[in-house]
Amino acid sequence: MTKSDIVNKIVEEMGLLKPKAEEAVESVINLVKDTLSKGEAIILRRFGSFSVRDKNPRIGRNPKTGEEAEITARRVVRFKSGRHLKDVVNK
Amino acid sequence: MNRSELIKMMANGERISSKTSEKVIYLFINAIKIALSKGEKVTISGFGTFSIAQRKARKGRNPKTGEVITISEKKVPRFKPSESLRQAVE
Numbered sequence: 415m416t417k418s419d420i421v422n423k424i425v426e427e428m429g430l431l432k433p434k435a436e437e438a439v440e441s442v443i444n445l446v447k448d449t450l451s452k453g454e455a456i457i458l459r460r461f462g463s464f465s466v467r468d469k470n471p472r473i474g475r476n477p478k479t480g481e482e483a484e485i486t487a488r489r490v491v492r493f494k495s496g497r498h499l500k501d502v503v504n505k
Numbered sequence: 506m507n508r509s510e511l512i513k514m515m516a517n518g519e520r521i522s523s524k525t526s527e528k529v530i531y532l533f534i535n536a537i538k539i540a541l542s543k544g545e546k547v548t549i550s551g552f553g554t555f556s557i558a559q560r561k562a563r564k565g566r567n568p569k570t571g572e573v574i575t576i577s578e579k580k581v582p583r584f585k586p587s588e589s590l591r592q593a594v595e
Contacts, residue, residue, distance in 0.1 A: 415540040415547045424532050430525070438529040441515050443552050449506050451593045456506045461534050462582070466594050489594045491553075493584030502542045503557055503580045 450491055462495040541582055553586040 417439065424435040446464065449456055455465035466489050474485040506514075512530060516523035537555055540547045547555040562578040586594075 415536065415545055417549050417551075420533055420536045420549075423536050424529055427532055428525070428528055434521075435529070438515075438521055438525065439533060441521065441526075442511070442530055442533055443549065445511060445514050447552065447590060447593050450590070453594075454506055456511070458508055458511075458534060461538070462584075464584075491584075491586040491590060491594055493582075495582040499538060499541070499582055502538055503544075503582055505542060 453489075458496075460496060460498040462493055462499055465492050465494070466490065467492050544580070549587075551587060551589050553584055553590055556583050556585070557581070558583050 421432065421435045421439050424430060424439065425432050428435070430438070446456055450464060450466055453466050455463055457463040469488050469490055471487040472485050473482055475482050508530065512523055512526045515521055515526035515530070521529075537547050541555060541557055544557050546557075549555075557580050560579050560581055563576050565574050565576045566572065567574060
C-alpha cells in the first residue's frame with residue numbers, strides 16, 4: 415500500500431475531491447515531520463508513538479571491506495507501536 | 506503532541522476544517538492498521554515505511570521464579586523512516 419492508496423480511500427469514504435484529500439494527507443505528514451524535527455514526540459493512541467533519540471558516536475565497520483569507520487552522533491526517529499496495534503497485527 | 510493537538514494544528518490554516526482533519530487522520534491511521542494486519546507493507550513517500558516482522562518462538566524465563574517458559578512466535582510492527590524524514594530530524 416502506498417500514499418496514493420490512502421488518498422483514494424479518503425476520497426471514497428469522505429467524498430472529498432482528490433486534490434483536497436492529497437492536501438490533507440500531505441498536511442498530516444508535514445505536521446508530524448515538523449514536530450519530530452523540533453525534537454518533540456507524537457503520541458497517537460491506538461496506534462503508536464514517534465519520538466526522536468540522540469545517538470552517541472560509535473565505531474562501525476563496513477561489512478563488505480571490514481574497514482572501521484566512525485559513525486557520527488546523530489538524531490534518529492523511533493516508532494513504538496501501541497498495545498492495540500500489536501494486538502491487531504497478531505490477530 | 507497528541508491526536509487532538511494534531512487535529513487543531515491541521516485545521517489552523519482554515520483550508521481544512523477540524524471535522525475533516527479528524528476524519529482524515531482517523532482514516533489515514535486506520536488504512537495503515539488494516540494493511541499491516543494483512544501483513545502488507547505501507548510506503549508513505551516522504552515519511553517512511555511500515556512493515557511487519559516475524560519473531561520466532563523462543564524460550565524465556567520468569568525472572569521471579571526462574572521457571573523456563575516458551576514465548577510463542579509473534580508479529581511486530583516496524584517503521585523505517587525515509588531519507589527525507591531522517592534528514593529533517595538530523
